[in-house]
Amino acid sequence: GQQVMQIPQYQHVQEGEDFTTYCNSSTTLSNIQWYKQRPGGHPVFLIQLVKSGEVKKQKRLTFQFGEAKKNSSLHITATQTTDVGTYFCATRNSGNTPLVFGKGTRLSVIA
Amino acid sequence: NAGVTQTPKFQVLKTGQSMTLQCAQDMNHNSMYWYRQDPGMGLRLIYYSASEGTTDKGEVPNGYNVSRLNKREFSLRLESAAPSQTSVYFCASSGGRDRGEKLFFGSGTQLSVL
Numbered sequence: 001g002q003q004v005m006q007i008p009q010y011q012h013v014q015e016g017e018d019f020t021t022y023c024n025s026s027t028t029l030s031n032i033q034w035y036k037q038r039p040g041g042h043p044v045f046l047i048q049l050v051k052s053g054e055v056k057k058q059k060r061l062t063f064q065f066g067e068a069k070k071n072s073s074l075h076i077t078a079t080q081t082t083d084v085g086t087y088f089c090a091t092r093n094s095g096n097t098p099l100v101f102g103k104g105t106r107l108s109v110i111a
Numbered sequence: 112n113a114g115v116t117q118t119p120k121f122q123v124l125k126t127g128q129s130m131t132l133q134c135a136q137d138m139n140h141n142s143m144y145w146y147r148q149d150p151g152m153g154l155r156l157i158y159y160s161a162s163e164g165t166t167d168k169g170e171v172p173n174g175y176n177v178s179r180l181n182k183r184e185f186s187l188r189l190e191s192a193a194p195s196q197t198s199v200y201f202c203a204s205s206g207g208r209d210r211g212e213k214l215f216f217g218s219g220t221q222l223s224v225l
Contacts, residue, residue, distance in 0.1 A: 042219050
């Protein structure tokens with residue numbers, strides 16, 4: 001089935017530094033979703049990318065889908081303590097199958 | 112709207128005991144899911160129900176059973192709990208392909224099996 005590898009597993013940054021997490025697949029993805037989970041909380045949907053080369057922004061967050069649709073990235077500019085949490089990418093094996101999640105990147109922000 | 116509601120929030124079981132985790136959604140979603148989350152393992156799918164009346168196995172179904180009671184409710188049962196089932200369990204729902212595919216998660220159940 002579909003597998004997505006996320007790197008890095010952990011990232012510690014100083015407040016104000018930038019942060020990027022990557023999601024990679026050996027096969028072409030139909031689409032990819034990103035979720036954020038705050039410590040002690042539940043995953044919350046952030047965005048879905050569908051088109052090759054797509055770039056979407058949400059305030060300080062920039063999401064990209066690779067031209068070959070085999071990788072995606074989430075970039076946070078000037079991190080804040082509110083960005084702390086684990087970021088997951090997720091995709092589907094085929095149209096009607098459930099989401100498969102990457103293992104996540106845990107972000108710590110040092111004030 | 113409450114969204115996705117899971118009960119209980121915490122549970123401690125002894126090995127061999129049984130219990131049912133309850134999940135209900137009020138968004139009229141077709142699809143419902145049960146995931147477990149373990150440190151460093153991400154979210155792994157246990158069972159899902161693409162629509163009322165259907166259930167299917169996910170990645171890690173052994174030791175679990177599910178019931179899609181109606182469109183709103185999807186329960187997860189542990190018949191004979193084992194320490195390996197210590198985890199955080201999340202229920203989720205989605206509207207399906209024709210209504211958007213993003214998942215809405217419940218707040219989770221932290222289960223410890225001693």
